[in-house]
Amino acid sequence: VSQSHMKLVVAVVQDKDAARLLETLVKRGLQVTKLASTGGFLREGNTTLLIGTPAERVNEALKAIEENCHSRTQLVSPIVPPGGPADAYLPYPIEVKVGGATVFVLDVEEFKKI
Ligand code: 2BA
Numbered sequence: 652v653s654q655s656h657m658k659l660v661v662a663v664v665q666d667k668d669a670a671r672l673l674e675t676l677v678k679r680g681l682q683v684t685k686l687a688s689t690g691g692f693l694r695e696g697n698t699t700l701l702i703g704t705p706a707e708r709v710n711e712a713l714k715a716i717e718e719n720c721h722s723r724t725q726l727v728s729p730i731v732p733p734g735g736p737a738d739a740y741l742p743y744p745i746e747v748k749v750g751g752a753t754v755f756v757l758d759v760e761e762f763k764k765i
Pocket of ligand 1: 663692750752
């Protein structure tokens with residue numbers, strides 16, 4: 652495979668979906684690196700996968716992501732400001748929709764194994 656045809660799929664997925672997705676990718680012969688990551692908004696753990704693949708297999712990777720990643724709603728409690736009138740108002744949790752997956756597909760300038 653010529654290096655100019657390599658793509659890098661960067662996928663931020665939920666921890667709950669990561670194991671099954673990894674298994675699917677590896678079973679299909681795609682190579683993947685799993686990174687432990689943290690979402691900037693929720694400040695909770697998520698998983699970032701780096702999938703380096705020939706361009707013609709990007710769709711297979713995307714399909715595996717689609718099949719294994721589900722969106723979920725999560726409740727987030729607003730922070731009561733310290734020293735604030737904690738009982739003057741009742742902060743209620745708000746619903747946030749997270750995932751299925753946030754995916755970036757990048758052109759790979761160079762790909763080497765040294
Ligand atoms: P988090 O940053 O923890 O965001 C979790 C979910 O919270 C997001 O789900 C979105 O529904 C909501 N959210 C994020 N920022 C918000 C804001 N400023 N106001 C209101 N709601 C907000 P997803 O969009 O599915 O993103 C899931 C995770 O994917 C994110 O976790 C983050 O780690 C990553 N991600 C999403 N978009 C990204 C981007 N443009 N660049 C880098 N990472 C991204």
